[in-house]
Amino acid sequence: MARLAACGLLIFLAAAATARAQGLEVTVADPYLEMRTGPGRGYPVVNVVERGERVQVEKRRTDWFQVIDENGREGWVHKGQMSETLVPAGVKMDIDDPSREDFGAHRREVGLLVGDYGGSNVVTAYGAYAFNEHLAAELAVAHLLGNFSDGQYLTLGVTHVPRPDWRIQPFLSIGTGVIRIEPKGTLVGTEVRTDQVAYAGVGVRAYLARRFIIRGEYKEYVVFTDRDENEEDTEWKIGFAFFF
Amino acid sequence: MENRIRILLLSAVVLVTGCSYMPWRKDAPEAEPPPPPEAGETPVVIDPQVERREVKPAKIDTENWEAGLYVGSLSVEDFEVNPVYGARIAYHVSEDFFAEAIVGTSDAGFSSFERLSGGAPLLTDSERQFTYYSLGFGWNALPGEIFLGGKRAYNSAVYLTLGAGATRFAGGDRFTLTAGAGARILVRDWLAVHLDMRDHIHEIDVFGANKTSHNYEASLSLTAFF
Numbered sequence: 001m002a003r004l005a006a007c008g009l010l011i012f013l014a015a016a017a018t019a020r021a022q023g024l025e026v027t028v029a030d031p032y033l034e035m036r037t038g039p040g041r042g043y044p045v046v047n048v049v050e051r052g053e054r055v056q057v058e059k060r061r062t063d064w065f066q067v068i069d070e071n072g073r074e075g076w077v078h079k080g081q082m083s084e085t086l087v088p089a090g091v092k093m094d095i096d097d098p099s100r101e102d103f104g105a106h107r108r109e110v111g112l113l114v115g116d117y118g119g120s121n122v123v124t125a126y127g128a129y130a131f132n133e134h135l136a137a138e139l140a141v142a143h144l145l146g147n148f149s150d151g152q153y154l155t156l157g158v159t160h161v162p163r164p165d166w167r168i169q170p171f172l173s174i175g176t177g178v179i180r181i182e183p184k185g186t187l188v189g190t191e192v193r194t195d196q197v198a199y200a201g202v203g204v205r206a207y208l209a210r211r212f213i214i215r216g217e218y219k220e221y222v223v224f225t226d227r228d229e230n231e232e233d234t235e236w237k238i239g240f241a242f243f244f
Numbered sequence: 245m246e247n248r249i250r251i252l253l254l255s256a257v258v259l260v261t262g263c264s265y266m267p268w269r270k271d272a273p274e275a276e277p278p279p280p281p282e283a284g285e286t287p288v289v290i291d292p293q294v295e296r297r298e299v300k301p302a303k304i305d306t307e308n309w310e311a312g313l314y315v316g317s318l319s320v321e322d323f324e325v326n327p328v329y330g331a332r333i334a335y336h337v338s339e340d341f342f343a344e345a346i347v348g349t350s351d352a353g354f355s356s357f358e359r360l361s362g363g364a365p366l367l368t369d370s371e372r373q374f375t376y377y378s379l380g381f382g383w384n385a386l387p388g389e390i391f392l393g394g395k396r397a398y399n400s401a402v403y404l405t406l407g408a409g410a411t412r413f414a415g416g417d418r419f420t421l422t423a424g425a426g427a428r429i430l431v432r433d434w435l436a437v438h439l440d441m442r443d444h445i446h447e448i449d450v451f452g453a454n455k456t457s458h459n460y461e462a463s464l465s466l467t468a469f470f
Contacts, residue, residue, distance in 0.1 A: 024304060038399040040339045040387045059305040059433075061469070062339045066433065112343075112379050114408040121419035123379065123408055145410055145419035147447075147454075184416050212337055240343070240381065242335075 024057040026085035026093055035075025039064035047073050098211040104164030105133055111215060111241025118233035120146030133164040153179040168206040175199055179223055196224045211242045307469040310334040316463025320374050324353030328461055342382045349375040366450060371415045376444055378422040380407020390429055399430045411446050418446040438465040
């Protein structure tokens with residue numbers, strides 16, 4: 001008997017896994033659910049599903065869910081209405097979206113910054129991983145584009161956020177890496193230089209919406225050259241990032 | 245707690261051994277009796293053993309990424325109009341905004357100066373290759389529908405984009421701003437056709453003096469949402 005029950009359990013688990021792969025079925029709990037022709041607030045409502053009826057959730061694009069009703073009609077429903085429907089367990093559908101509360105407590109951040117490095121234009125992509133709310137490791141790769149030279153740098157550093165609960169969060173950063181400077185061909189007697197670099201900086205990041213943040217920073221760099229004097233550069237950048 | 249551990253163990257064993265082997269029936273220990281109530285405390289008559297069901301967010305297929313290829317024509321300022329090939333990837337943050345990255349390449353032609361003077365060409369073949377990348381964002385300014393005849397309607401959007409990146413041309417990398425406008429038509433829920441116009445703006449000094457060069461591009465692309 002117990003063996004039979006265990007077999008039943010296995011079959012049930014397998015069936016449940018298959019059912020999930022086919023999409024989620026939810027029951028309308030609001031007075032009605034509006035289905036639009038497209039995933040946007042401007043698209044017309046072409047179908048209304050009443051309370052108690054069920055719809056099949058096919059997929060999601062940004063804040064919109066594509067659903068099929070019991071009569072086989074397709075349409076797009078907004079997240080606000082979707083979160084009021086009931087899943088088979090009888091509770092409201094839990095849409096686990098990043099929000100203002102998650103900003104600061106997030107683990108990963110990826111972004112793009114544009115600005116000026118010592119008179120050259122700079123395009124930077126970076127990724128960060130937070131060990132806790134205050135401290136994160138950050139890897140940045142940049143393309144430097146100047147009138148007289150081009151170059152790249154790759155840096156690894158740490159950032160410290162003193163107040164991760166604020167909507168606008170200042171931060172401090174230090175790090176090190178390598179920089180490669182390639183003078184333009186029109187100049188004579190110069191060579192490609194690869195040097196170690198270290199930086200210290202301050203910046204600010206602010207929550208915009210969803211998983212979107214805006215970020216600006218200022219850094220002081222020291223390039224450890226093999227000449228008599230080290231080179232010092234300043235950099236400012238602004239851009240946007242996602243957290244997840 | 246005891247019960248929870250037991251359930252966990254049972255499930256693990258069921259999964260590992262399948263339906264053939266059940267060793268726990270002999271070994272299952274007796275549940276401990278509840279501790280006697282202390283003085284002044286109401287004795288617990290019923291200790292509910294109901295576990296709260298943990299509701300996990302449903303796995304729903306999200307399609308916020310879009311990737312595809314494009315072909316078009318690129319007018320490299322002073323260096324003729326030529327075919328351009330590129331790739332594009334975008335992440336839709338909301339119904340209004342998206343982030344996008346594009347990379348493209350084209351072989352520029354000869355300038356009028358090179359043709360008329362009959363002298364040596366200004367650039368080598370490899371310097372004549374025009375390659376760019378741009379990272380930026382876009383705004384779906386005019387979302388809507390496009391009607392084809394009386395029975396077909398396709399979702400569409402006209403969008404504006406702005407990006408920054410670099411262009412490799414004439415023997416150097418140049419900081420480039422890319423401004424564009426495009427129209428996206430969804431022929432299927434997951435498949436889109438784009439018509440894009442872009443201007444790649446950078447400084448160039450091929451003819452001696454520095455000047456701002458506008459390089460206009462018109463392209464047709466096919467992208468898939470995933």
